[in-house]
Amino acid sequence: MTHMNSIVCDHCEAEKVGKACEHLLAKKVGGEYYPSQEHLRNFTGRGIEFILICPQCGERPDHGEPFWRTVCDSCVQDISCGKRLGDFGNPQVLTRQSGLKLVHQAVVLPTCNFRVIAAKPLAPFDAAAWIILTDTHELIEFNACKPSLHLATTISALGLSSDQPITVSVSRNGQFVAVTHTYGRDGVVFDRIKKRVAMRLLRGEYYPEHCKFSAVFFELENRQLLIHATDWNRLDISDPENGSLLTQRTPTSYLQGEVRPPHYLDYFHCGLAISPNSEWVADNGWVWHPVGIVVAWNLRRWLKENVWEAEDGESKKSLCSRSYYWDGPMCWIDNRTVAVWGLGEDDLLLIPGVRLFDVESGVEKFSFAGPIASPSTLPMNVRGKEQTVSHQLGTLAFDRWLFSWQPKGPFSVWDVNDGARLLIESDFAPLSYHPGTKTFLSQLVDGTFRLSTIHENL
Ligand SMILES: [Zn+2]
Ligand SMILES: [Zn+2]
Numbered sequence: 001m002t003h004m005n006s007i008v009c010d011h012c013e014a015e016k017v018g019k020a021c022e023h024l025l026a027k028k029v030g031g032e033y034y035p036s037q038e039h040l041r042n043f044t045g046r047g048i049e050f051i052l053i054c055p056q057c058g059e060r061p062d063h064g065e066p067f068w069r070t071v072c073d074s075c076v077q078d079i080s081c082g083k084r085l086g087d088f089g090n091p092q093v094l095t096r097q098s099g100l101k102l103v104h105q106a107v108v109l110p111t112c113n114f115r116v117i118a119a120k121p122l123a124p125f126d127a128a129a130w131i132i133l134t135d136t137h138e139l140i141e142f143n144a145c146k147p148s149l150h151l152a153t154t155i156s157a158l159g160l161s162s163d164q165p166i167t168v169s170v171s172r173n174g175q176f177v178a179v180t181h182t183y184g185r186d187g188v189v190f191d192r193i194k195k196r197v198a199m200r201l202l203r204g205e206y207y208p209e210h211c212k213f214s215a216v217f218f219e220l221e222n223r224q225l226l227i228h229a230t231d232w233n234r235l236d237i238s239d240p241e242n243g244s245l246l247t248q249r250t251p252t253s254y255l256q257g258e259v260r261p262p263h264y265l266d267y268f269h270c271g272l273a274i275s276p277n278s279e280w281v282a283d284n285g286w287v288w289h290p291v292g293i294v295v296a297w298n299l300r301r302w303l304k305e306n307v308w309e310a311e312d313g314e315s316k317k318s319l320c321s322r323s324y325y326w327d328g329p330m331c332w333i334d335n336r337t338v339a340v341w342g343l344g345e346d347d348l349l350l351i352p353g354v355r356l357f358d359v360e361s362g363v364e365k366f367s368f369a370g371p372i373a374s375p376s377t378l379p380m381n382v383r384g385k386e387q388t389v390s391h392q393l394g395t396l397a398f399d400r401w402l403f404s405w406q407p408k409g410p411f412s413v414w415d416v417n418d419g420a421r422l423l424i425e426s427d428f429a430p431l432s433y434h435p436g437t438k439t440f441l442s443q444l445v446d447g448t449f450r451l452s453t454i455h456e457n458l
Pocket of ligand 1 (some may be wrong): 021
């Protein structure tokens, strides 16, 4: 009889293992890979353990254990490339009665005839104000305390086309708004105070459809600064006040036949997140295979000591890598801890959950199962051809607790100290969280707005 814990595939020295039923382990004679097979993922309810099982075992998942075999992790990944028919059970999720509840309050406004696509909180943070992007391609300042709407600008006035997804990012003091084609090459910075375009952003032509346009503000010594992609493998820092470039350095790309430049970086920069104290940036990008790699480096060092910090600086750490998965949900927990969605190392086997990394050491501190996010596809015109581009849905935000939600729900609240779920609401999917007023903004089906707050019944 085969011992349950010994590796039955050809890779008996493997450090990482998983499990599959023996019916999925038949290879064609002389074949290196498994044939593409229908299978199911059976969570045992013990931590995040699962077994890949064949459809026949799937008819009686509780009786299949005699057929379970231990194989190496890459064999598990290989089998998972076949068609997944579904999941049985769930990873183990810790829950705790916390007395938390959501309290909603309607915002009374004259009727508005648009849908909000995105909302970003605006400073000063003592007022519940947002800048919202509408489906009528306008940027509107929305004050929920003294309910009012005020047109800031339109996408066409910014000189951008409105035929593709758009991302909005706001400086900490609320003065500057970066508006970018999320999967395109163009963007602008709008100055809300001077009512003018402060900068034009361009990031080149090399596969932008697979990366969110990197453009995010941070505040260092009372200056509002912008990190923005200027090529697929290059980020720069500019001062949006006067458009000056603060990370002047030699080219980071080269053409066939040219000499590879020093500090060359083989990495597609994607969505960025800045630590609360503006000391660190985390980047959700990828490299060819493709494999997503979350990295982080120190902004003060980049700006003051080493212009190559984003390429190969001392503070730069790789936090985790996942085959075929990048630009998923990510947020900061404190000034040195970043939360990254997804447990595991392969897109087909990612388990809903969150991993916490210390950016100074690069070490994973804790992880827990539960928070949900899901992939989606977007139809897009790419270099003149209609294509679908993969795109990760879901948001993580942190303010004492970790909040997780996606456009069709659920919304959930987590304690990152022990990974316990404190609250789950299936039909709540806010547009944005405002850290100043601790409120979530939603737009209801009839167009009205709602503010929601988490209350604690002690
Ligand atoms: Zn089986
Ligand atoms: Zn193997």
